[in-house]
Amino acid sequence: MRLAFEVHRATEEKIDVIDALTRRTRVLSLNARIEASRAGEHGAAFAVVAQEMSDFASEVAQLAAELREVIATNTEQIRTAGEDLAHNLLGARYADMSRNVVEIMDRNLYERSCDVRWWATDSAIVDAAGSTDRSVHAWASERLATILRSYTVYLDLWVADINGKVVAQGRGGRYGGIIGQDVSRSQWFRRALETPSGDAFAVCDIARERLLEDAAVAVYSTAIRRNGDTQGTPIGALGIFFDWEPQARDVVQNVALTDEEKTLCSIMLLDAQHKIIATSDGNRRLGEQYELGVRDPRRGFYRRDDSIISYALTPGYETYKGLGWYGCIESKVQGIETAAQARRATG
Missing domain, CATH: 3.30.450 (Beta-Lactamase)
Structure with missing residues (x-):
């Protein structure tokens, strides 16, 4: 495109020179006809030459005008084609990068689906879901807190019993008042109990969680099953709350x-x-x-x-x-x- 514009610029300059020469030729032709007229019969032959000079100047001017139009048209076509090519290349490149963005996010979230299925089989978690003993719940909360010290991408981890009552959490010191909350109507809890086996999990769209200071979260959940068996009867649910905004912001x-x-x-x-x-x-x-x-x-x-x-x-x-x-x-x-x-x- 730069080459095409340079050719266009150089051509315009040369055509401007041709136009200037054409104007000078016409002036010379006009002066020659005037002098031929003054010379009378003796200037007749020179008048013919002057007319030829005028006709030649007109033809050159017409040619220059046509050349200017052709160059301008072709340059515009090159510009349009070049822009289309540039836009298509960028569009395709950015489409590839768009896939990369969402793929990186999904790889991250795949790990979350592995986490929730794994942790739901932990003996402390299983025991807490099936027990009314507060010391058992406290031990599960300590286990969850240990996990959160290593997995900083989570805001909190909750264990709810089969009735939807939260009996253990990992960050009770930061998020108070969650133990004892009824989450039976929460989408993550209901979908967790609907999972067909311990190999399955549920995931909800990004939403704000009121109990976690209205933070945006991606919640992954699964049923906690009797004895931690893959095909065991559900006795509760584990919900893990992925801290969405900072993680997603880093990706984009x-x-x-x-x-x-x-x-x-x-x-x-x-x-x-x-x-x-x-x-x-x-x-x-x-x-x-x-x-x-x-x-x-x-x-x-x-x-x-x-x-x-x-x-x-x-x-x-x-x-x-x-x-x-x-x-x-x-x-x-x-x-x-x-x-x-x-x-x-x-x-």
């Missing part, structure tokens, strides 16, 4: 973009209803509805006003199928060439 803010690109792009995670659940853009709110025009259900990009919208559906990870979330990057068209230069500068 650490996408491999140049500093220049980051000023032009908004990186987001969208849920299955296209609501924003994570964003690098401080002007957008969690829970805000985003107008995502899904064409290809798996991956794609398109132009909208002065932006390119790129997206990718979660591919899931291992046994975690995902919740139909999308990674999405909205990039401003303005400054694309500058961003491309920045990428070249950084190799």
Whole structure:
């Protein structure tokens, strides 16, 4: 594109020179005809030459005008094709990066699904769910607190008995008043009891939990089964509360973009209803509805006003199928060439 614009600029300069020469030729031709007229019969032959000079100047001027139009048209076509190519390359690149964003998040959440299934078989957790002894509950709370000292991605871990009463938690010192709470109507508890075996788990969409200071959480849960057996009868439920906002913010803010690109792009995670659940853009709110025009259900990009919208559906990870979330990057068209230069500068 730069070469095409340079050719256009150089051609315009040369055509301007031709136009100037043409004007001078016409002036000379006019002066020659005047002098031929003064010479009378003796200047007749020179008048013919002057007319030929005038006709030649007109032909050159016409040729220059046509050349200017052809060059301008072709340059515009090159510019349009070049911009389309640049936008398509960026759109495809950002669609790949969108998939990477949601895939990284799902790999993280897959580990959460492993955690909840594993911890639900711990003897202290199993004992607490099936007991009314407060010392048994206290021991389970200590076990949960030990887990939380290593797993800092969780706000809290709760054990509820079969009736939905919370009997143990890991962070009682930070979140008071949770022991004894009735969570039987909570989605995470009801879905945990519906799991068919100890190999299954439930996961809820991102929501704010009132009992955890209204923090945004991703809750993973499963049934606690008698004797910790995979096919045992449910005797309670374990809910683990993933600290969503800081973890998701790290994912969307650490996408491999140049500093220049980051000023032009908004990186987001969208849920299955296209609501924003994570964003690098401080002007957008969690829970805000985003107008995502899904064409290809798996991956794609398109132009909208002065932006390119790129997206990718979660591919899931291992046994975690995902919740139909999308990674999405909205990039401003303005400054694309500058961003491309920045990428070249950084190799």
